Amino acid sequence: MYAAVVHSFGSPPRYDTFETPVPRGPHEVVVEVLAAALHPRVRSGADGSHYSSGGALPMVPGVDGVGRTEDGELLYFVALDDTVGTMAERAVVDRRRAVPLPGDADPVAVAAAMNPGMSSWVALRRRTDFAPGAHVLVLGATGNAGQLAMRIARHLGAGRVVAAGRDPERLAALPALGADEVVSLRGTPEEVAGRLAASAADVDVVIDYLWGEVTERALPALLTARADRSRPLRWIEVGSMSGTELTLPSALLRKANLTLLGSGQGSVSTADIVAELPALAKEITSGTLPVHPVPVPLAEVERAWNTATGPGERIVLVR
Ligand SMILES: NC(=O)c1ccc[n+]([C@@H]2O[C@H](COP(=O)([O-])OP(=O)(O)OC[C@H]3O[C@@H](n4cnc5c(N)ncnc54)[C@H](OP(=O)(O)O)[C@@H]3O)[C@@H](O)[C@H]2O)c1
Known part of the structure; x- marks a missing residue:
């Protein structure tokens, strides 16, 4: 498959080929990734500076995204903790880290808002x-x-x-x-x-x-x-x-x-974070928690990395 691939922590990811991930257990499914946003957390993962970074290369960045299963189900999902993130044509989703979305939800708007939204939602609800x-x-x-x-x-x-x-x-x-x-x-x-x-x-x-x-x-x-x-x-x-x-x-x-x-990954368990996501996703899909997405094709990931955003904007890589 094609993906954003980090070959060196000092350089932006390149649009490149990467081995397509395969499901490893009963909870895992493959999705076609429709939208994955470029959050500050994604940048720190891609440059190796995030506290959860294991240092393995090459890696595909992206901590979350919106994808569609082979059955046509639309999911918001949090990436697995390995070297294949969400900025790719395909991703493996653990259904225990996923939230079903209404069929008419805007994948790009959801991808843009979930990560910044969950920072305070989880902090106030769980901490x-x-x-x-x-x-x-x-x-x-x-x-x-x-x-x-x-x-x-x-x-x-x-x-x-x-x-x-x-x-x-x-x-x-x-x-x-x-x-x-x-x-x-x-x-x-x-x-x-x-x-x-x-x-x-x-x-x-x-x-x-x-x-x-x-x-x-x-x-x-x-x-x-x-x-x-x-x-x-x-x-x-x-x-x-x-x-x-x-x-x-x-x-x-x-x-x-x-x-x-x-409040963040570790101080709140993944299960507790995911438990908060359906209610947050409902607010985002209803339009009460807007972030303005700036869609950029996945193939132009290097440009996305170097594009400055304005107030309230978030770059989202799309197919
Ligand atoms: N723990 C969690 O669960 C969690 C989840 C999501 C995000 N986060 C973290 O939350 C932070 C913000 O994320 P974001 O998505 O909001 O990023 P963002 O949209 O890029 O916004 C960052 C803002 O920080 C401001 N800023 C930077 N340095 C500043 C300073 N010295 N004094 C005052 N303001 C300053 C900038 O303000 P100006 O307008 O003045 O430039 C900018 O508006 C990041 O550190 C991110 O990693 C944590």
């Missing part, structure tokens, strides 16, 4: 007892996952959503997408800390797409300004757009009721 009316801060709200996180928090019952981000134009668009308040992360560390303290000191949950120096400054700003420091605050680390590390002063864990945790 916290999310109470109706809870207040949420989305740290890094201008990306696809951050924008969907605002809508998903609201859908799951949030009482107030504060959106913090860097890009002024994208930030200005967030109130129309469901943010009660926006906080700019531009300016001196003191200015940013002051804004976060004023707008988000009393939130119950932080969904953090940034980490690094942004989180290093946001943590003390919020914790110090809390009206009641014994009020629980769950800080859920989901992405690391601003950095993979931070320095955490020990006093922060003593001075407030902070629970610091992450």
Whole structure:
């Protein structure tokens, strides 16, 4: 079959031939892949930097996709944990990692939105007892996952959503997408800390797409300004757009009721992630959680890798 093939972690995948995968057990079926999106997670898998990367080459990137079985069933599926991902003409699907879609679902729209959508959906549903009316801060709200996180928090019952981000134009668009308040992360560390303290000191949950120096400054700003420091605050680390590390002063864990945790592959089992997907897929196919797909033919995967996307857009490789 033809696929996007990574031969070296330093270079984009090439459109090339690759051995067609075959089902290995009773739960596995082959699908024709209709759409597979180029998420940040796919890039980190393809350049070998993701924490789950085993380092084996050549490999086919792609962590999820929409495909059609020989019987004509339309499935959203999460890739198996091996070197053959979803950016290929065919993929083997473990039905325990798949969600049936309505026959009229748009494969490209579903492929674009499921991964960014599940980041907050799974975090709120599986890593916290999310109470109706809870207040949420989305740290890094201008990306696809951050924008969907605002809508998903609201859908799951949030009482107030504060959106913090860097890009002024994208930030200005967030109130129309469901943010009660926006906080700019531009300016001196003191200015940013002051804004976060004023707008988000009393939130119950932080969904953090940034980490690094942004989180290093946001943590003390919020914790110090809390009206009641014994009020629980769950800080859920989901992405690391601003950095993979931070320095955490020990006093922060003593001075407030902070629970610091992450959400992703490993901290949530695959079975628990997949259990959340039918409800998420239903919202996406009904159009309430939009991401604008930019379809690119699989054969042009190298171009796809080097194409910049605009606000709210996601490249999706299609047949
Ligand atoms: N754990 C999970 O389950 C899970 C699932 C899906 C995604 N993720 C992670 O979530 C993160 C976001 O994914 P995505 O799909 O939303 O990516 P995306 O659409 O590419 O958006 C990333 C956003 O991050 C912003 N950003 C980058 N550096 C920043 C900084 N220093 N300060 C503030 N904003 C910054 C960019 O904002 P500008 O507009 O300012 O450039 C951009 O809008 C990635 O790290 C991804 O791996 C995690």
